[in-house]
Amino acid sequence: xxxxxxxxxxxxxxxxxxxxxxxxxxxxxxxxxxxxxxxxxxxxxxxxxxxxxxxxxxxxxxxxxxxxxxxxxxxxxxxxxxxxxxxxxxxxxxxxxxxxxxxxxxxxxxxxxxxxxxxxxxxxxxxxxxxxxxxxxxxxxxxxx
Amino acid sequence: xxxxxxxxxxxxxxxxxxxxxxxxxxxxxxxxxxxxxxxxxxxxxxxxxxxxxxxxxxxxxxxxxxxxxxxxxxxxxxxxxxxxxxxxxxxxxxxxxxxxxxxxxxxxxxxxxxxxx
Numbered sequence: 001x002x003x004x005x006x007x008x009x010x011x012x013x014x015x016x017x018x019x020x021x022x023x024x025x026x027x028x029x030x031x032x033x034x035x036x037x038x039x040x041x042x043x044x045x046x047x048x049x050x051x052x053x054x055x056x057x058x059x060x061x062x063x064x065x066x067x068x069x070x071x072x073x074x075x076x077x078x079x080x081x082x083x084x085x086x087x088x089x090x091x092x093x094x095x096x097x098x099x100x101x102x103x104x105x106x107x108x109x110x111x112x113x114x115x116x117x118x119x120x121x122x123x124x125x126x127x128x129x130x131x132x133x134x135x136x137x138x139x140x141x142x143x144x145x
Numbered sequence: 146x147x148x149x150x151x152x153x154x155x156x157x158x159x160x161x162x163x164x165x166x167x168x169x170x171x172x173x174x175x176x177x178x179x180x181x182x183x184x185x186x187x188x189x190x191x192x193x194x195x196x197x198x199x200x201x202x203x204x205x206x207x208x209x210x211x212x213x214x215x216x217x218x219x220x221x222x223x224x225x226x227x228x229x230x231x232x233x234x235x236x237x238x239x240x241x242x243x244x245x246x247x248x249x250x251x252x253x254x255x256x257x258x259x260x261x262x
Binding site: 018019021022025040043047050051054057058113114116117120 | 148167169170171200202203204206207231235238239
């Protein structure tokens with residue numbers, strides 16, 4: 001299994017509205033299965049992308065619903081790579097350490113769990129700001145079978 | 146078709162909340178409203194039945210985190226029941242089984258409240 005996907009045909013652009021999360025999930029689920037991932041693996045990838053996009057909507061675009069999120073997927077050498085681009089504020093995701101749930105509960109903190117899920121479910125997660133023009137998240141999952 | 150909805154049922158002084166569909170950042174406010182409304186009615190003993198919940202993201206998990214303390218401060222709790230394997234795995238990844246009682250079936254979860262008395 002070493003097919004290549006044409007990135008141009010595998011791009012989804014949606015507005016930064018949480019109502020679009022379901023569209024994003026369907027798109028990713030579809031592409032992951034086309035690349036050969038099992039339903040279970042595809043669902044893990046879907047959740048990681050949902051978390052990344054939810055963070056972008058909340059932290060990069062401050063929950064304003066009319067800005068673009070561009071999602072593209074590529075597959076080569078057994079690596080399924082999802083690239084998510086936004087043009088909002090650059091934010092640094094919190095630490096990737098395992099969250100201390102007891103502390104979360106005491107402080108009544110409700111955010112911050114998503115980054116840990118992303119890191120746990122994917123093989124690699126990279127955040128970068130490109131030339132101060134846009135933000136990019138790269139999520140990578142290896143196909144191991 | 147709605148992505149997510151909740152319904153509730155009273156069994157004695159316990160309220161069972163049934164979740165149906167996809168719980169994400171978009172639908173989490175629906176669950177917040179359900180929990181808030183129960184709190185307003187001084188109903189703090191909740192069993193949440195997740196049998197028909199097909200998807201949960203951290204935004205959904207956050208709702209449980211936001212309300213658990215409130216329920217426990219008022220001699221109540223949020224007990225979870227009947228979740229599918231996929232949903233359980235997400236709860237498990239984040240360490241929820243340490244903080245929440247999770248049951249295989251609704252009857253046991255409801256019964257635990259009377260057993261607590």
